[in-house]
Amino acid sequence: MNTAAPTFSAVEDQPLSLEERRPTGPRELLIEHPRILVGLALLLLLVLLAVLAPLIAPHDPIAVDADHARLPPGPGHLFGTDELGRDVFSRVLWGGRISLPVAFVAVGVGLTVGGLTGLVAAYRGGATDLLLMRLIDGILAFPALILAIALVAALGPSLRNAMIAIGVVQIPVYARLTRAQVLQIKSLDFVTAARALGASPARIIGRHMLPNLLNPLIVQVSLSAAAAMLAEATLSFLGLSAPPPTPDWGFMINSGQSFLINGDWWMTLGPGLAICLAVFGFNWLGDALRDALDPRLRT
Amino acid sequence: MVEYIVRRLALMVPTAFLVTVGVFMLIHLIPGDPATVILAESYTPEAAARIHQDLGLDRPLPQQYAIYMGKLAHGDLGVSVRNRLPVTQAIGERLPATLELGAAALLWSLMVAIPLGAIAALRRGRALDVIASGLTVAGISVPNFVVGILLILLFGLVLRVLPVGGFAAFTDSPPDNLSRLIMPALALGTFGAASNMRFTRSSMIEVLSHDYIRTARAKGAGWWRVVRGHALKNALIPVVTIVGLQIGAILEGALVTETVFSWPGVGKLAVESIFSKDFPVVQGIVLMAALSYMVANLLVDLAYAWLDPRISYS
Numbered sequence: 101m102n103t104a105a106p107t108f109s110a111v112e113d114q115p116l117s118l119e120e121r122r123p124t125g126p127r128e129l130l131i132e133h134p135r136i137l138v139g140l141a142l143l144l145l146l147v148l149l150a151v152l153a154p155l156i157a158p159h160d161p162i163a164v165d166a167d168h169a170r171l172p173p174g175p176g177h178l179f180g181t182d183e184l185g186r187d188v189f190s191r192v193l194w195g196g197r198i199s200l201p202v203a204f205v206a207v208g209v210g211l212t213v214g215g216l217t218g219l220v221a222a223y224r225g226g227a228t229d230l231l232l233m234r235l236i237d238g239i240l241a242f243p244a245l246i247l248a249i250a251l252v253a254a255l256g257p258s259l260r261n262a263m264i265a266i267g268v269v270q271i272p273v274y275a276r277l278t279r280a281q282v283l284q285i286k287s288l289d290f291v292t293a294a295r296a297l298g299a300s301p302a303r304i305i306g307r308h309m310l311p312n313l314l315n316p317l318i319v320q321v322s323l324s325a326a327a328a329m330l331a332e333a334t335l336s337f338l339g340l341s342a343p344p345p346t347p348d349w350g351f352m353i354n355s356g357q358s359f360l361i362n363g364d365w366w367m368t369l370g371p372g373l374a375i376c377l378a379v380f381g382f383n384w385l386g387d388a389l390r391d392a393l394d395p396r397l398r399t
Numbered sequence: 400m401v402e403y404i405v406r407r408l409a410l411m412v413p414t415a416f417l418v419t420v421g422v423f424m425l426i427h428l429i430p431g432d433p434a435t436v437i438l439a440e441s442y443t444p445e446a447a448a449r450i451h452q453d454l455g456l457d458r459p460l461p462q463q464y465a466i467y468m469g470k471l472a473h474g475d476l477g478v479s480v481r482n483r484l485p486v487t488q489a490i491g492e493r494l495p496a497t498l499e500l501g502a503a504a505l506l507w508s509l510m511v512a513i514p515l516g517a518i519a520a521l522r523r524g525r526a527l528d529v530i531a532s533g534l535t536v537a538g539i540s541v542p543n544f545v546v547g548i549l550l551i552l553l554f555g556l557v558l559r560v561l562p563v564g565g566f567a568a569f570t571d572s573p574p575d576n577l578s579r580l581i582m583p584a585l586a587l588g589t590f591g592a593a594s595n596m597r598f599t600r601s602s603m604i605e606v607l608s609h610d611y612i613r614t615a616r617a618k619g620a621g622w623w624r625v626v627r628g629h630a631l632k633n634a635l636i637p638v639v640t641i642v643g644l645q646i647g648a649i650l651e652g653a654l655v656t657e658t659v660f661s662w663p664g665v666g667k668l669a670v671e672s673i674f675s676k677d678f679p680v681v682q683g684i685v686l687m688a689a690l691s692y693m694v695a696n697l698l699v700d701l702a703y704a705w706l707d708p709r710i711s712y713s
Contacts, residue, residue, distance in 0.1 A: 238417030242689045243647035246669075249654065250685045253673040254428035256436075326540065333542050334655055338670055350542075357548060357659070361563065365552055372545040380540035387536065 133392040139322075139385030146378055150196025159187035161194040162345045170359065173366050180366035182352070183359060191347035192370040198259065198348045200378065202341070203328040205263045207321055210270025210328075215317070217271065218278030219305065222286065229279075236275045244269040248331055252340045262341040266331045270324050277320055281313050315393040322389055326382035333375045349375050400704070407700055411693060418693070422686045423467050426454065426678050437480055437676045450480060454679070476686070477679040479672075486683035490665055496566060497664030500657070501649040503580055504588035509642070511592045516599025517631055523604060531596065538593025543652050547586035547659040554582060564661040583660040587652045591645045598641045603634040636706050643699030647692045 130137050149156070158178075165185030173180040179188035214236075221232040239247070251265035285291060285308070294304050335341045336350030344351065349371040356367030429436050433456065434447035451457045454477070455466050470477065476486035519531040555563035561582055567575035606612065607630055615625045653666030661667070665684055672680040 234413055234417065237414050238421060241414050241418045241693050242421070242685070243651050243692050245651035246654070246685060246688045249669070249673070250425055250681060251428070253681055254425050254678075256430060330540075330542055334544070337542070337544050337655065338658065338673075340673070350544075353544060353548065360548065360551055360556065363556060365556075368545075368548050372548065376537075376541050376545060379542070380537060383536050383540050 129392055133388055135388035136385065136392060139381055139388050142377065142381040143385060146196060146374075146381065147200060149193055150200055153190075153193040153197055157187075157190035157193045159190040161186060161191045161347045170362075170364050170367075172364075179370035180364075182356065182367050186345075188352070188367060188370045191352060192349070192374050194347040195349045195352065195371060195374065196378075198342050198346060199329065199332055199336070199350070199375070202259065202263050202266065202332040203325050203378075203382075206266035206270055206328040206332070207325050209264070209267025210274050210324060211317070211321060213267070214271040214274025215278045218275040218280075219282055219309075221275070222279040222282035223301070223305070232275070233279070236272045239269070240272045242269075244327075245331055245334060248335065249338070249340065252335060257340040257343070259342040259346075262332060262335045266328050266335070269331070270328065273320060273324060274317075277316055278313060281316060282309060285309050285312050319386055319390045319393055322382050322386035326379045326386060329375065329379045329382060333379075403704060404701065407697060411697065414693065415690070418686070418689045419468065419471065420464070422682050422689070423464050425682055425685065426456075427460070429678075433678065437678065439676065453478065453480065476683040479677050479680050481672075481675050481677045481680075486679050489668065489680055490683055490687060493663060493665045493668045496662060497653050497657070497666060499569070500580065500583055500587060500653060500662055500664055501646075503584035504649060504652070505591065505642070505645065506588075507584055508588035508591035508595055508645070512595030513599050513631075513635070513638070516596040517603050517626070517634070519596070519600045520603035520607065520634075521626065528600075532600070535593040535597045535600075538589055538596075541589065542655075543586045543590060544655045544659050546589045547582065547656055550582045550586055551659075564659070566661070566663050579660075579662075583656050583662050586659070587649065587656040590648060590652065594648075595638060595641055595645070598638050599634060602637045603630060606630045606634040636703065639702050639706065640699050643695045643702070646695035647688075650688045650692065 153161075163186065165181070167185065168177075168181050169183055169185040171177055171181040171185075177187050177189065179192060182188055182191070217232050217236065221229040242250075248262075248265040248269045251268060252261050255261040255264065291304060291308055294308050299307075332341060333350040333353075336348045337354045339351060339354060341350065342348045344355075352371040353368045353375075356364070356371070359367055426433050432447070433454065434450040435442060437450055438446050455463045458466070474487060476490075478485055479489055482489075515531055519528040522528045551563050554561040562579050563582075565579055567579060569576040612625060612629055615629050616622070620628075650666075653664055654669055655666070656662065657664045657666035658670050665687075669681060669684045671677075672684070
């Protein structure tokens with residue numbers, strides 16, 4: 101970047117521009133913004149627990165054991181047992197293998213479809229832009245969770261359909277974000293220069309636009325993973341995701357709720373904690389990344 | 400302003416059209432014959448034929464849509480396949496409970512969010528701000544059914560001060576109605592309280608950095624007067640947007656909160672209808688939710704234009 105001394109001394113006193121202060125590599129980023137590390141560590145821990153569940157879970161998550169039903173937390177069962185005598189702790193560990201991938205797949209669907217929609221709309225402009233963005237407005241007109249629930253209700257409750265439904269409601273945010281960014285970048289000099297030099301659209305998008313799109317998209321991925329986790333938890337709480345006896349955090353809370361009245365609080369506590377930690381982790385990471393990568397939005 | 404309203408209304412037309420297409424198509428997303436899914440074990444060819452006729456499924460798709468729109472224009476959302484009740488009546492009976500719950504949730508979320516957000520902004524970077532900001536991230540991270548269950552545990556089972564669920568009409572017994580309202584309203588409003596607080600805080604910080612605040616201070620106005628008379632008033636403009644958008648969040652949250660607390664509102668009706676495969680009712684509720692969300696967004700835009708004279712109407 102050109103940092104040659106400006107002619108006016110008043111300008112010299114000004115702090116460096118945001119561009120110049122922005123850390124360059126991932127290491128500098130983490131050192132300057134330790135909050136990112138906290139969020140990453142929490143999420144990594146949850147992912148590790150889910151991945152290692154078959155090795156570290158003390159019990160079979162779906163093995164029914166009527167003799168040990170509704171036991172409070174104790175040495176044998178860290179989070180107690182549920183109404184069928186299944187170990188709640190093991191089910192929470194295994195549940196991460198259901199709930200976390202749903203969020204990842206849903207975000208992947210939203211990012212891919214929404215990102216491409218926004219890219220095409222902004223790049224082509226004109227009637228294509230108008231048509232695509234009206235479709236996006238149509239999706240946005242529905243409250244997101246209600247649309248997701250309605251889609252699952254029609255397609256039939258299953259894990260796959262929950263992923264599709266949550267993915268569909270994620271599309272608009274990516275489409276709008278990508279479109280706005282591409283429109284802005286498209287008019288910048290370096291893109292005009294690349295085009296004048298004869299670069300193909302694929303090269304312009306790949307080499308010049310994508311790197312500039314990355315930062316806002318990374319922030320959005322983290323924030324919408326939190327939203328997707330919440331949506332998955334809600335769908336499964338309502339019984340619209342993986343069918344029983346699959347250990348699924350939301351549905352575990354649903355079935356545990358009927359035993360609250362007897363004072364059996366532990367059946368809901370473990371899965372509730374897991375959902376909150378996962379959503380909190382994504383929200384925290386998203387917030388920290390936004391502060392680090394997009395100083396204009398810092399508040 | 401009139402021109403702006405007309406233009407904004409005109410923009411709603413294509414979106415409303417897409418919404419009706421979306422809601423109409425919902426029943427056609429069902430894999431296979433919807434009648435088989437709706438009837439499940441009680442399937443007979445006669446019953447299936449009746450459902451086909453009721454829902455108009457035996458006609459070509461564009462004609463079905465035309466009939467759907469024709470009925471919609473007359474306020475007819477069809478009849479429930481379970482109890483043959485008009486969908487509008489089924490929703491209408493449940494609406495007051497949801498409106499009461501939603502209003503209470505919105506009220507408590509604003510009562511917490513605005514003062515706390517403003518204080519956090521005024522004490523930016525200090526302990527109180529850090530705690531409040533941490534609480535807001537936590538508040539948007541806890542699903543409302545988890546909040547609901549924690550409230551039931553605390554107030555219903557440990558302290559035993561509030562009933563754990565159910566509903567009593569306000570007209571029958573106001574104290575009973577209100578005591579049953581507290582927990583669901585708290586659960587439903589938590590997300591809104593947290594997100595409103597975030598917005599009040601950031602909006603207030605932005606306003607406080609403006610020159611007119613410094614001018615007012617320089618002219619000798621007291622700190623409190625500046626905050627109340629100059630800063631807060633302007634800081635609340637963006638909050639209006641968020642409150643409007645929360646109408647959507649309240650509709651979504653009502654589904655879960657009403658289920659947790661057995662609150663007989665539209666949200667609970669939606670969940671019941673999904674499980675009894677009562678698609679006309681599900682469609683009616685989704686349509687109602689989308690339209691009220693659109694109207695809320697419209698009102699937000701209008702309020703925004705009215706509150707902030709810098710926004711041009713043209």
